[in-house]
Amino acid sequence: MLFLKFLLITTICIFFIEGKRRNEQKRIKKKTSKNVYALLIVDVQYCFINGSLALNQSSARQNGAEVIPVINKLIKSVPFDVFVYTMDWHPKDHISFIDNIKDRQEYVLGDHYEQYKIGDTVTYTGPKYWTKQILWPTHCVQNTFEAQIAEDLIHPLPNQKIFYIKKGTDPDVDSYSAFTDNNKLHMTILNEKLKSKHVTHVFISGLALDYCVAATALDAKHFNYKTFVIQDACRGVDEKTIKFQLRNFKKNHIRIVQSADIKKIIKHEDQKTNL
DSSP states (O other), X not given: OHHHHXXXXXXXXXXXXXXXXXXXXXXXHHHHTOOOEEEEEEOOBHHHHHSTTOGGGSTTOOOGGGXXXXXXXXXXXXXXXXXXXXXXXXXXXXXXXXXXXXXXXXXXXXXXXXXXXXXXXXXEOOSSOOEEEEOBOSOOBTTSGGGSBOTTSOOOSSGGGEEEEEEOOSTTSOOOSSSXXXXXXXXXXXXXXXXXXXXXXXXXXXXXXXXXXXXXXXXHHHTTOEEEEEEEEEEOSOHHHHHHHHHHHHHTTOEEEOGGGHHHHHHHHHHHHTO
């Protein structure tokens, strides 16, 4: 009888302890499964607004400045947890500058480096990497005015919610994506910073949709973030490449959204997580 009583008490205790453990696991799971939202603001710099690579001078004739009020409204009205501002930040001898092709002529695959013009793709065999590179005007040179983020773009407080990512700093490889260089050899600190804040969802805005925005979005998806491109908060270079990248987003399960819908999207995502 004493043994049965002991067994009953032990069973009750085990049941109670196991119940507490399961409740704690549920509590931890609920806490750790909270969605964390980041707004990525890609390359809203003077260079692409009114500088050497101003979008209104490219074939699509889009106005880069038009993204600023859209992004500012998002910053003020949507409860993002993290904000990221990216910047093209090139040294003077950067591989993407057509003005530097003469100094790199020994690495140009094929003869007649003089034949290349802005927008052409050249293959370099060195000095450090074998790489294909679109040639652009000299742009976003480090510590110049046109490399600055447009002053009308607001920066929210508190500052610990903000990261600034400078890319394209290696003279021998370009970096459209805010995560990696174009050859996927080196990463920026962006993924590390987003992971440190437990970011789960990224919304991407900025310039230019068909180049740096697209490369950043595709990498974000690759690194397992739920990825959204805010179409009305982006502007692009060329209508053909814009349309190609919009199809590419859909193919890679990257959602194309409008700024007016983001609050509803976040609410819906949170409801799905809390089910």
